[in-house]
């Protein structure tokens with residue numbers, strides 16, 4: 001049986017656990033699907049697995065991430081070959097050699113394979129950059145990590161075949177949506193507490209002004225009859241900036257916190273806007 005598409009990267013804040021709640025809130029029909037905080041793309045792959053090929057525009061501010069998707073979409077054979085080599089050579093010193101490797105001038109496939117290799121072998125699948133923009137996550141402690149999951153990569157490549165992939169801040173891409181399209185926004189969450197915060201996916205972070213700009217965009221899109229779904233943490237600030245909008249509280253288990261004792265269920269909010277909800 002052919003493998004169904006699902007995320008090929010582990011991504012902090014990945015939405016696998018929230019999928020049933022998101023899925024049950026999707027409109028029956030919509031035009032183009034937009035996911036402007038792509039990360040691992042859990043909802044996109046879920047949609048394709050459930051409903052088949054999907055006209056979609058997927059974007060993220062992280063250029064390494066978007067280039068990795070482009071590599072998997074356009075050069076999956078070469079990505080698989082490079083990953084086989086990484087799998088053969090994987091050891092502690094090899095991990096750190098690849099982590100420090102300067103990839104400028106190299107093709108899409110070797111760059112994509114390097115990110116997938118690091119993602120599958122680094123600590124907790126985190127993506128974190130230093131101030132100078134270098135990936136700086138230490139090696140994880142996996143006994144036998146699956147570095148080259150060929151069927152999964154091929155399924156993801158097929159799902160992405162007709163998809164537009166863009167590296168850009170959310171507002172530049174989501175604004176392109178028109179009435180009847182669906183936009184799913186999954187921004188870096190407003191931290192529940194300082195210690196629970198994990199918003200450093202990108203060296204520029206995502207601050208309160210970004211959250212407010214996103215809330216304004218959500219309302220503009222909903223007013224333009226675009227279907228909009230948005231997830232965020234159950235915090236006072238989130239309630240404040242989305243006040244008055246239809247919202248559901250959902251409890252999900254999270255695993256991004258490095259302290260096992262803090263990995264318990266946390267409250268998340270799902271906001272809905274647009275033709276079905278006005």
Ligand SMILES: C[S@@+](CC[C@H](N)C(=O)[O-])C[C@H]1O[C@@H](n2cnc3c(N)ncnc32)[C@H](O)[C@@H]1O
Pocket residue numbers: 011012013014015016036037038039040041042043059060061062168169170171186187188189201202205206210
């Ligand atoms: C919570 S993650 C998305 C997780 C994704 N839904 C999944 O299923 O894996 C947030 C993503 O937003 C991206 N991001 C951060 N700031 C951004 C911005 N200003 N514009 C677009 N993307 C941004 C990060 O690079 C990260 O991939």
